[in-house]
Amino acid sequence: MSWLLGALVFWAVAWGLNAWLAQSRWHRLWPVRLFVPLLFGITILVLWEGVVRGFDIKQVILPAPSLVAQTFANSTDILWVDFQQTVLKGALSGFLIGTTAAFLAAILIDRSSFLTRGLLPIGNFVAALPIVGTAPILVSWFGFDWHSKAAVVVVMVFFPILVNTVQGLRETDQMQRDLMRTYAAGYLTTLTKLRLPAAMPFIFNGLKIATTLALIGAIVAEYFGSPTRGMGFRISTGVGSLSIDLVWAEIFVAALVGSGFYGAVALLERSVTFWHPSQRGQT
Amino acid sequence: MRSLLPILTVLAALLGIWYLAVAPMNIRVALDQVERSGAAVEPATSVERRATSVWRLMWDNSEHVAAGYALERPRLPTPAQVGGELWKTTGQMVERGRPFSKRSLLRHSWITLQSTLWGFLLGTTLGLLGAIAIVYSRVVRMSLLPWAIISQTIPIVALAPMIIVLSSQVGIEGRGVPKAIISAYLCYFPVLVGMTKGLQSPALAQLDLLRTYSASGLQSFFKLRLPASVPFLFTSLKIGIAAALVGTIVGELPTGAVSGLGARILIGDQFGTPLAIWAALAMAAMLAGLLVTLLDLLQRATLKRMGMQA
Numbered sequence: 001m002s003w004l005l006g007a008l009v010f011w012a013v014a015w016g017l018n019a020w021l022a023q024s025r026w027h028r029l030w031p032v033r034l035f036v037p038l039l040f041g042i043t044i045l046v047l048w049e050g051v052v053r054g055f056d057i058k059q060v061i062l063p064a065p066s067l068v069a070q071t072f073a074n075s076t077d078i079l080w081v082d083f084q085q086t087v088l089k090g091a092l093s094g095f096l097i098g099t100t101a102a103f104l105a106a107i108l109i110d111r112s113s114f115l116t117r118g119l120l121p122i123g124n125f126v127a128a129l130p131i132v133g134t135a136p137i138l139v140s141w142f143g144f145d146w147h148s149k150a151a152v153v154v155v156m157v158f159f160p161i162l163v164n165t166v167q168g169l170r171e172t173d174q175m176q177r178d179l180m181r182t183y184a185a186g187y188l189t190t191l192t193k194l195r196l197p198a199a200m201p202f203i204f205n206g207l208k209i210a211t212t213l214a215l216i217g218a219i220v221a222e223y224f225g226s227p228t229r230g231m232g233f234r235i236s237t238g239v240g241s242l243s244i245d246l247v248w249a250e251i252f253v254a255a256l257v258g259s260g261f262y263g264a265v266a267l268l269e270r271s272v273t274f275w276h277p278s279q280r281g282q283t
Numbered sequence: 284m285r286s287l288l289p290i291l292t293v294l295a296a297l298l299g300i301w302y303l304a305v306a307p308m309n310i311r312v313a314l315d316q317v318e319r320s321g322a323a324v325e326p327a328t329s330v331e332r333r334a335t336s337v338w339r340l341m342w343d344n345s346e347h348v349a350a351g352y353a354l355e356r357p358r359l360p361t362p363a364q365v366g367g368e369l370w371k372t373t374g375q376m377v378e379r380g381r382p383f384s385k386r387s388l389l390r391h392s393w394i395t396l397q398s399t400l401w402g403f404l405l406g407t408t409l410g411l412l413g414a415i416a417i418v419y420s421r422v423v424r425m426s427l428l429p430w431a432i433i434s435q436t437i438p439i440v441a442l443a444p445m446i447i448v449l450s451s452q453v454g455i456e457g458r459g460v461p462k463a464i465i466s467a468y469l470c471y472f473p474v475l476v477g478m479t480k481g482l483q484s485p486a487l488a489q490l491d492l493l494r495t496y497s498a499s500g501l502q503s504f505f506k507l508r509l510p511a512s513v514p515f516l517f518t519s520l521k522i523g524i525a526a527a528l529v530g531t532i533v534g535e536l537p538t539g540a541v542s543g544l545g546a547r548i549l550i551g552d553q554f555g556t557p558l559a560i561w562a563a564l565a566m567a568a569m570l571a572g573l574l575v576t577l578l579d580l581l582q583r584a585t586l587k588r589m590g591m592q593a
Contacts, residue, residue: 015422022422033425040426061452118289122297128525129571130532132440133545133564136552141358215438220536223440224552231441239444251441258436 007050014043063245071245085230089146090218094153102158106165123163131156132220139224152221157210164206168199201276204269211261307337308359309351317347368562388566395544402466403527410474418482435472466530470523477519481512517582524574
């Protein structure tokens, strides 16, 4: 019981501290802005630990975070192999192929306004569809190894990027394009100097959506058959064999990779589209 | 409706590409079948054929290409085959008077739709409450918003099996609740972000005006912030319901569920009946289209009544 009580006390103190910090005059400083959410996250972990120990919850149902951390430290070799298989081979290669293909397709489509008008609504519709469902089909086409995972990722990221790029390329207005024409700029110059930079906020929007989709696609595809490694494989067999702590360690890796991937794209966005209003005034 | 012609053209082109792709995709399966029925095939055994490219196979066996369009278990079915399977599992079931038999996709769609709507309801409520808390409390905004963003970068599918194990251990029967939780997890975020933007959309001058009327916090919420956020609400609801459907199907996929569209996909995979997978996928697509269109109509009607948009 003391565990539970301690966790509750910690929660109250941490929340009080956060509330005080948020109301204090330092709330705009970056260390405070980093510390407040960090403390919130730690509080949740402490509560989790306290509830698991306080109510004596069995490890096969919900392992305590300390146990997950232990498993994580003990099985870094397995986790590394899974990371290579799922993230580097499956998700990342699929992400690169899919985004490149969608980007090139968008530039080609953009040359014809007829195609643009026809494809935008369809692309928007397809982007809302549950494309993960195609995973079993693609696994049966491309085999069990990472190629099929990459294929699922390609299909999943293609349409969000396509739609966003096509929309972004239409962002420039007539005045700006006329100005380029008075400079005697050709199609290629206009594209690279004016329209692609203007489309960047949209493209990055699509890329950010695609980062999460890529991981989801790579993991789901592994549920339908994979070699005996990979995060999705480990999670589905881990649930079956009740090694739940390893499953949580994999989830932790997935969360870390997902956040890191998203963060990397967001950082890239900030350096490429520094001129955009949404990026200005942030320090 | 200026864009109707381009849309139809693109759709027709996509169908055409699909039909053309069926031939190279199915040629190997088709030739295996033709060989088994005794006809001469060039090269004669399937081992030799595996080393030959599909284009070569189609060239050498041009009379058998058509067989690829009528396979029972094709690698890539034709649109007509998918349509036929769809009709067999929906319309024909209704004609026979058993619209909700176990093989009927209507029944499975209904089950998926139920979980989707529960998840949508739960996720929208959570998103709304979260947005209100974020707009009104700085502590919540500072501590919760970063985690809300991080929560979306965690691939939920990794959590899906865990959520199902947990809820069955806690003593929740059936798969409805865990599926709804998964779809709520995917659906709350767009609502949270959209509504935070929406509730903050009134200008400072408008808020000040209400203060000069000595309006209470509750009054300024219901008379200014909430109405101002309605366009944002509908936009995020449309994203949210599509995400909720994806969540439900993901919740049905890896978990050995027996009913629902995701389960049909899973069963089709395990029993090697690709047509069932394709029909379930087509059904899921139609369901997504229907839900988004319904919300779109609702949005137009509401905004028109509120005088915000024609």
